[in-house]
Amino acid sequence: MTVVTAETRTASPTFTHRKRGRWLDHWEPDNPRFWESGADKTARKNLGLSVFAENLGFSIWVIWGTVVTSMGAAGFDFLAGLDRGDPVAVSNALLLTSTPTLVGSVLRVPYTFAIPKFGGRAFTTFSAGMLLVPTLGLAYFVNQPETPFWVFMLLAALAGFGGGNFSSSMANISFFFPEGKKGAALGINAAGGNLGVAQTQLALPLLVTLGTHLTAKDAAGYRFGITLSVLVWVPFILAATFGALRYMDSISTAKSDGRSYRLALTSRHTWIMSVLYVGTFGSFIGFSFAFPTLIKANFPDLAQIGWITTLGNLAFLGALVGSFSRPFGGWISDKVGGARITVYALLGMAVASALIIAGLGLRSFPLFLVSFLLLFVLTGIGNGSTYRMIPSIFNAESVARAEAEGIDPATATASARRQAGAAIGVIGAIGxxxxYVLQQALRLSNINFHSMTPAFWAYAAAFLLMAGLTWWFYLRTTFATERVASLAYANV
Incomplete structure (x- = not known):
């Protein structure tokens, strides 16, 4: 970010907003006069286009979570037994849904560094346009019944590029807004992406059903329905790509801070928080991908009820409630403390896992659904509380170091912000x-035990251990009980 001095304020105190995209060689959003003279409009323009592109990235990222539930009926033998809970079919389905998760998580690190190197405008154009490859590829190969499994695995991996869009989008928007408005902007950007999961899981089953009703309820009809549900995103992807190319801006002074990344990587808190974020966001995204398959495999009869299927109406609810509960997790953390809320969320997730096991054992879909929705709500709250903890932890560490070594407090605070920003990129990728790990646990449990119950017991135990980890490092001592709740930084 540009350093604001008296000289720069005098040289360029105002800004001219333009609709067309361009390189911005001078950008100082923390200067009130600069911000209010048109920079605010430019920042909001880029935020809107970023939300649109990122939303589509999440939509394509999660598309396989729903498509696999219809591919058996479309004539693909490797998924033909999914509605009977066949271990091989369930394993293949979870491989197809977990592969995008893994690729998306890996890409989050290089995508974070792409904005300073290529500029927000160019890279958003590329990342949005890239979504056409897995989309058009799936639309073509799903109409080739002899297509081998590995081709679909490759297409699922390419869909993972949509998951990487989160990091580049968040990094880009962080440069546009002043510190006092950055949290709200990043929160809107993140929520817009997360809602892409819910909208895909709502729209795709309905479009598949529409396609089969327009043709025939046979394999060819299902292939047409899947094709329709995939191609519907193409016009939106083209619009996002064109919008980014024509209207988004790039900030030439947006540079990555390599030193902050090195400091963040050597901090134990980066790795502790990564483990906690695996439990919260990893659970949210993993269960979001797997939820349609879990319903289909464990309660197959419910997927056959009427024109608007139960599968199409209910699977999306998990991602929806998890997305909306995330801001609440950040807000309540301001009042009570991020570490305390994280402990409560993880303990609740362990209880919800036990209730899901009970629902599976009793073959009770209402108990299964309510328990899963509770789990999703708690993952959202945990996402908000863990992200709220990160900048506060680094600030507390920097303040303590400044007091011990006589460092200027303002310098320590600025360093803490940079380290927290770097840590968020690493934590987001690992989380x-x-x-992927969660879905593989489901797959291995189903293969080895012909049941998903052992996997859910493992989740419950992991959530309890994570709650204990949070208490040990951030509540057991005086380090974070008050300090972690003291700062209201960006809830991303």
């Missing part, structure tokens, strides 16, 4: 990889 997303938890979604």
């Amino acid at each position: 997303a990889s938890g979604g």
Whole structure:
């Protein structure tokens, strides 16, 4: 970010807003006069286009979570037994849904560095346009019944590029807004992406059903329905790509801070918080991908009820409630403390996992659904509380170091912000990889035990251990009980 001095304020105190995109060689949003003279409009313009592109990234990222539930009926033998809970079919389905999760999590690190190197305008154009490859590829190959499994695995991996869009989008928007408005802007950007999961899980089953009703309820009809549900995103992807190319801006002074990344990587708190974020966001994204498959495999009869299927109406609710509960997690953390809310959320997630096990054992879909929705709500709250903890932890560490070594407090605070920003990129990538681990646990449990119950017991135990980890490092001592709740930084 540009350093604001008296000289720069005098040289360029105002800004001219333009609709067309361009390189911005001078950008100082923390200067009130500069901000109010048109920079605010430019920042909001870029935020709106970023939300649109990121929302589509999440939509394509999660598309396989729903598509696999219809591919058996579309004539693909490797998923033909999914509605009977066949272990091989369930395993293949979870491989297809977990692969995008893994690729998306890995790409989050390089995507964070792409904005300073290529500029927000160019890279958003590329990342949005890239979504056409897995979309058009799936639309073509799903109409080739002899297509081997590995081709679909490759297409699922390419869909993972949509998951990487989160990091580049968040990094880009962070440069546009002043410190006092950055939290709200990043919160809007993150929520817009997360809602892409829910909208895909709502729209795709309905479009598949529409396609089969327009043709025939046979394999060809299901292939047409899947094609329709995939191609519907193409006009939006083209619009996002064109919008980014024509209207977004790039900030030439947006540079990455390599020193802050090195400091963040050597801090134990980066790795502790990564583990906690695996439990919260990893669970959210992993269960979001797997939820349609879990309903289909464990309660297959419910997917056959009427024109608007139960599968199409209910699977999306998990991602929806998890997305909306995330801001609440950050807000309540301001009042009570991020560490305390994280402990409560993880303990609740362990209880919800036990209730899901009971629902599976009793074959009770209402108990299964309510328990899963509770789990999703708690993952959202945990996402908000853990992200709220990160900048506060680094600030507390920097303040303590400044007091001990006589460092200027303002310098310590600025360093803490940079380290927290760097840590968030690392933590976000590792946390997303938890979604892959979670789905693989489901797959291995189903293969080895012909049941998903052992996996849910493992989740419950992991959530309890994470709650204990949070208490040990951030509530047991005086380090974070008050300090972690003291700062209201960005809830991303």
